Amino acid sequence: DQQVKQNSPSLSVQEGRISILNCDYTNSMFDYFLWYKKYPAEGPTFLISISSIKDKNEDGRFTVFLNKSAKHLSLHIVPSQPGDSAVYFCAALSNTGNQFYFGTGTSLTVIP
Amino acid sequence: DTGVSQDPRHKITKRGQNVTFRCDPISEHNRLYWYRQTLGQGPEFLTYFQNEAQLEKSRLLSDRFSAERPKGSFSTLEIQRTEQGDSAMYLCASSLGRLGKNTGELFFGEGSRLTVL
Numbered sequence: 033d034q035q036v037k038q039n040s041p042s043l044s045v046q047e048g049r050i051s052i053l054n055c056d057y058t059n060s061m062f063d064y065f066l067w068y069k070k071y072p073a074e075g076p077t078f079l080i081s082i083s084s085i086k087d088k089n090e091d092g093r094f095t096v097f098l099n100k101s102a103k104h105l106s107l108h109i110v111p112s113q114p115g116d117s118a119v120y121f122c123a124a125l126s127n128t129g130n131q132f133y134f135g136t137g138t139s140l141t142v143i144p
Numbered sequence: 145d146t147g148v149s150q151d152p153r154h155k156i157t158k159r160g161q162n163v164t165f166r167c168d169p170i171s172e173h174n175r176l177y178w179y180r181q182t183l184g185q186g187p188e189f190l191t192y193f194q195n196e197a198q199l200e201k202s203r204l205l206s207d208r209f210s211a212e213r214p215k216g217s218f219s220t221l222e223i224q225r226t227e228q229g230d231s232a233m234y235l236c237a238s239s240l241g242r243l244g245k246n247t248g249e250l251f252f253g254e255g256s257r258l259t260v261l
Contacts, residue, residue: 064244075252134186
């Protein structure tokens with residue numbers, strides 16, 4: 033039962049352009065969402081988060097948008113840089129607050 | 145380095161053998177989590193501890209799996225009678241208190257990759 037879904041396994045973007053990574057969830061009780069970034073042979077690292085009371089959160093080149101009615105969030109990276117090439121996981125906090133549910137990840141490749 | 149550390153980073157074993165992984169969380173973090181990640185999947189929750197108490201276990205954690213955190217510091221994850229389906233990356237993470245806005249994020253270690261032949 034995949035409660036958090038990332039339907040695009042991979043994405044390629046030219047350097048300098050915008051990268052848009054998408055995530056959908058099914059559980060309406062989720063109220064906190066995060067994006068994690070993972071390089072090969074490393075653990076995931078926290079990138080940016082958003083609470084359900086907001087619809088947008090921005091941190092430098094990274095912006096996360098939340099559409100609660102559609103149960104959809106997206107991560108925008110602009111401008112994209114080659115160092116952004118990694119696997120990006122969307123995660124949602126369970127209603128018990130004790131675990132994150134992760135999506136299957138999107139592998140982003142930024143082409144120089 | 146004061147991040148989450150895991151040992152060993154790689155383990156190759158034969159089916160039926162027991163394996164144990166160790167995790168040292170960030171020192172002031174009272175919560176410790178174990179996740180499993182298989183190829184093409186995101187991390188899947190296995191269990192978590194608050195201090196030395198194991199408070200939640202996933203259905204993924206069969207009775208061949210046992211996790212401990214005896215003194216509320218490091219943790220071990222043991223898999224008995226390993227099966228080929230146990231082959232995965234086992235990720236440990238820690239947090240300072242409850243997860244969520246205004247509180248804790250998850251900090252992951254680099255993982256322990258298990259290959260069962």
